[in-house]
Amino acid sequence: MASNFGRILSSKRNMGILSLVGAGSLTAGFLLTRDQHVNAGAQVRRKYPPSAEYPDLRKHNNCMASNLTPAIYAKLCDKATPNGFMLDQAIQTGVDNPGHPFIKTVGMVAGDEESYEVFADIFNPVIKERHNGYDPTNMKHPTDLDASKIKSGQFDERYVLSSRVRTGRSIRGLSLPPACTRAERREVERVVIDALAGLKGDLAGKYYSLTQMTEEEQQQLINDHFLFDKPVSPLLTCAGMARDWPDARGIWHNNNKTFLVWVNEEDHTRVISMEKGGNMKRVFERFCKGLQEVERLIKEKGWEFMWNERLGYILTCPSNLGTGLRAGVHVKLPLLSKDPRFSKILENLRLQKRGTGGVDTAAVGSIFDISNLDRLGQSEVQLVQTVVDGVNYLIECEKRLEKGQDIKIPAPISQFK
Amino acid sequence: MPFSNTHNQMKLKFSAEAEYPDLSKHNNHMAKVLTPAMYERLRSKQTPSGFTLDDVIQTGVDNPGHPFIMTVGCVAGDEETYEVFKELLDPIIQDRHGGYKPTDKHKTDLNPNNLKGGDDLDPNYVLSSRVRTGRSIRGFCLPPHCSRGERRAIEKLSVEALGALDGDLKGKYYALKNMTDAEQQQLIDDHFLFDKPVSPLLLASGMARDWPDARGIWHNDNKTFLVWVNEEDHLRVISMQKGGNMREVFTRFCTGLTKIEELFKNKGHAFMWNEHLGYVLTCPSNLGTGLRGGVHVKLPNLSKHAKFEEVLKRLRLQKRGTGGVDTAAVGGVFDISNADRLGFSEVELVQMVVDGVKLLIEMEKRLEKGQSIDDLIPAQK
Numbered sequence: 001m002a003s004n005f006g007r008i009l010s011s012k013r014n015m016g017i018l019s020l021v022g023a024g025s026l027t028a029g030f031l032l033t034r035d036q037h038v039n040a041g042a043q044v045r046r047k048y049p050p051s052a053e054y055p056d057l058r059k060h061n062n063c064m065a066s067n068l069t070p071a072i073y074a075k076l077c078d079k080a081t082p083n084g085f086m087l088d089q090a091i092q093t094g095v096d097n098p099g100h101p102f103i104k105t106v107g108m109v110a111g112d113e114e115s116y117e118v119f120a121d122i123f124n125p126v127i128k129e130r131h132n133g134y135d136p137t138n139m140k141h142p143t144d145l146d147a148s149k150i151k152s153g154q155f156d157e158r159y160v161l162s163s164r165v166r167t168g169r170s171i172r173g174l175s176l177p178p179a180c181t182r183a184e185r186r187e188v189e190r191v192v193i194d195a196l197a198g199l200k201g202d203l204a205g206k207y208y209s210l211t212q213m214t215e216e217e218q219q220q221l222i223n224d225h226f227l228f229d230k231p232v233s234p235l236l237t238c239a240g241m242a243r244d245w246p247d248a249r250g251i252w253h254n255n256n257k258t259f260l261v262w263v264n265e266e267d268h269t270r271v272i273s274m275e276k277g278g279n280m281k282r283v284f285e286r287f288c289k290g291l292q293e294v295e296r297l298i299k300e301k302g303w304e305f306m307w308n309e310r311l312g313y314i315l316t317c318p319s320n321l322g323t324g325l326r327a328g329v330h331v332k333l334p335l336l337s338k339d340p341r342f343s344k345i346l347e348n349l350r351l352q353k354r355g356t357g358g359v360d361t362a363a364v365g366s367i368f369d370i371s372n373l374d375r376l377g378q379s380e381v382q383l384v385q386t387v388v389d390g391v392n393y394l395i396e397c398e399k400r401l402e403k404g405q406d407i408k409i410p411a412p413i414s415q416f417k
Numbered sequence: 418m419p420f421s422n423t424h425n426q427m428k429l430k431f432s433a434e435a436e437y438p439d440l441s442k443h444n445n446h447m448a449k450v451l452t453p454a455m456y457e458r459l460r461s462k463q464t465p466s467g468f469t470l471d472d473v474i475q476t477g478v479d480n481p482g483h484p485f486i487m488t489v490g491c492v493a494g495d496e497e498t499y500e501v502f503k504e505l506l507d508p509i510i511q512d513r514h515g516g517y518k519p520t521d522k523h524k525t526d527l528n529p530n531n532l533k534g535g536d537d538l539d540p541n542y543v544l545s546s547r548v549r550t551g552r553s554i555r556g557f558c559l560p561p562h563c564s565r566g567e568r569r570a571i572e573k574l575s576v577e578a579l580g581a582l583d584g585d586l587k588g589k590y591y592a593l594k595n596m597t598d599a600e601q602q603q604l605i606d607d608h609f610l611f612d613k614p615v616s617p618l619l620l621a622s623g624m625a626r627d628w629p630d631a632r633g634i635w636h637n638d639n640k641t642f643l644v645w646v647n648e649e650d651h652l653r654v655i656s657m658q659k660g661g662n663m664r665e666v667f668t669r670f671c672t673g674l675t676k677i678e679e680l681f682k683n684k685g686h687a688f689m690w691n692e693h694l695g696y697v698l699t700c701p702s703n704l705g706t707g708l709r710g711g712v713h714v715k716l717p718n719l720s721k722h723a724k725f726e727e728v729l730k731r732l733r734l735q736k737r738g739t740g741g742v743d744t745a746a747v748g749g750v751f752d753i754s755n756a757d758r759l760g761f762s763e764v765e766l767v768q769m770v771v772d773g774v775k776l777l778i779e780m781e782k783r784l785e786k787g788q789s790i791d792d793l794i795p796a797q798k
Contacts, residue, residue: 047566047567048564048566048567048570049566052565052566052569052570053564053565053566054565055565055627055630056594056630059594080424083424083427084424084426084427085424088564092626092627095626095627096625096626096627096628179424181424181427181428181431181436181471182435182436182437182438183428183431183432183435183436184431186435187435211439237620238626242479243475243478243479243621244438244439244478244479245479247438247439
């Protein structure tokens with residue numbers, strides 16, 4: 001081991017102190033010295049200048065490709081986070097996946113909390129582009145999980161079939177799915193299921209490890225639409241998040257099947273509150289209560305979630321920063337969906353439509369998945385209220401069209417409140 | 418990969434037990450050999466270019482097992498991988514290559530004059546003949562680990578070297594990312610075009626990164642000699658033609674390879690080779706000769722015979738479908754090739770194919786006439 005350190009420390013390329021730990025990051029449990037941090041990712045082998053390594057992005061259409069200039073690449077390519085995560089790893093998914101036909105993908109991921117600092121020169125413009133002008137250098141993100149503030153959160157159930165809110169949370173001090181080692185991933189699993197085991201009342205539940213699930217359990221989870229499978233999307237696999245599958249992956253849900261946590265899929269945790277029908281307020285109440293309880297439980301053991309006031313909750317994909325929140329409904333809109341103004345109405349309400357299978361699926365039987373477009377720059381309460389107000393408006397439109405009345409495109413609502 | 422897992426020093430903070438992969442449901446060569454104790458001994462090592470144990474085994478961890486074939490489950494990131502991780506790779510090599518010992522020496526023989534016969538395989542049965550191998554350029558990292566800069570340098574060197582070939586080997590390079598639609602269609606029609614790997618065995622090792630950057634296909638004007646650049650290995654070299662003249666195919670193969678090696682040497686680059694492992698390639702299964710010599714042959718009757726598999730085994734041959742590995746035979750036409758790669762020379766392996774296929778055709782003819790083949794069943798080679 002000593003000789004390995006010697007090799008790394010004698011690397012020709014000098015890694016600047018700038019590549020070190022960024023502001024506001026705790027690395028619980030890691031007692032490494034500064035020298036070791038500096039050289040953790042340094043390579044003895046690089047023989048080519050940045051210009052020879054710069055990826056060919058001419059046919060690419062993603063946020064990373066739009067913003068990663070040769071100059072930025074040259075500046076960042078030899079830097080590493082304290083965990084040794086490097087720029088080429090962060091952008092690999094965007095290099096390997098030139099573009100999605102309908103959606104401009106992000107094209108890069110974080111390997112740890114510090115990625116967003118160390119590679120700020122590329123993450124900041126990507127964040128700004130993806131989050132419609134949110135500037136991490138001079139704006140603050142509000143967090144608000146007080147569900148009592150939601151007004152009119154019960155939808156007409158002749159139209160709304162189900163309601164759902166999801167987000168993600170990362171455990172500070174452990175690397176994110178693209179970069180985590182097996183031991184780190186197992187530690188995430190241990191910390192999370194330990195906390196979930198402390199949930200009580202209507203939140204009490206059980207963990208199903210992907211490696212140990214019985215056939216029956218698996219079938220039940222499929223029937224409940226809870227089971228997630230090994231990612232097949234190259235956007236995810238190229239980022240390295242499917243390594244070692246299914247080791248340390250699993251699903252936890254409460255006995256009532258209304259609160260669900262995915263462990264070690266695309267993020268450390270994905271937290272989902274859902275139920276049939278249109279009581280979005282109750283879904284959001286359970287969501288907030290569950291999140292706050294889990295946070296309390298992990299804090300008892302000395303852990304916390306990754307969060308800072310510029311970027312809110314830190315997740316693997318920059319598209320999920322801030323709240324990481326997608327609140328949505330499955331809603332029947334047979335007439336409105338055929339109206340040529342539908343897209344514009346959604347746009348002005350800051351909503352997006354998806355098919356009932358989720359992202360990249362088609363709507364079946366005029367049932368749409370309608371959810372908030374934004375993630376960062378507005379709080380959870382603000383985003384859920386946006387969905388509540390917006391969906392109520394869409395239902396009003398549908399009702400009017402049923403009666404042969406005309407509808408109006410609403411004025412665009414402002415983004416950063 | 419040139420990045421992930423280079424934070425090897427960070428991993429050492431966790432116990433070997435905490436990092437050891439769960440191989441309880443796995444069935445590949447790596448999983449058979451890698452004990453927790455071995456993992457502990459090897460995990461702090463890395464090659465001079467930074468390739469680590471986890472880099473070696475990632476594909477085997479991510480792919481528990483293939484339904485029909487015992488996969489290798491590990492790859493090399495550079496020439497030194499085979500030294501630094503000897504403790505893991507030697508037993509895998511031994512198991513995969515029929516008992517080849519760490520002290521054994523591998524013989525290289527690319528003299529086509531040493532091949533006996535092979536120019537008269539019955540064209541009524543043999544539709545085409547082909548010999549392929551791979552070559553790695555010393556001093557560069559292999560596809561699982563190379564950076565974009567390295568891969569481009571390999572492409573540039575290769576294109577320059579191939580550009581100097583002349584006579585019936587004279588040809589042209591088609592870079593995957595610059596190909597016109599017309600060129601692409603022609604290459605597909607010629608069955609030359611390789612596409613981005615889809616097999617999870619390859620993807621999990623990182624060899625498809627940055628596709629299609631610095632990948633391409635070179636072939637001679639006659640379309641009988643073909644080189645793939647930066648697919649699963651630095652170079653894959655293929656000689657092929659319709660019909661049963663394996664001798665001609667092998668002669669062109671040897672001539673071409675020898676010329677290419679000379680051209681690289683003129684530029685100051687040798688191929689990776691040593692007297693124990695022969696030619697060094699990405700997958701341990703391709704060490705030695707890296708050679709697969711085979712034919713597409715019609716064996717509709719023999720393939721249904723109860724002893725077909727046994728005969729192939731004794732002849733040291735393997736069957737594949739006509740799409741190559743992991744495909745099915747169509748219309749009774751099989752891809753029959755040598756099963757071995759290491760421990761036999763190129764001439765010896767092609768000889769086995771030539772002699773073996775001759776025998777298979779004889780058996781097929783007997784069965785056509787309703788006669789027995791019992792007296793033709795060979796002894797184990």
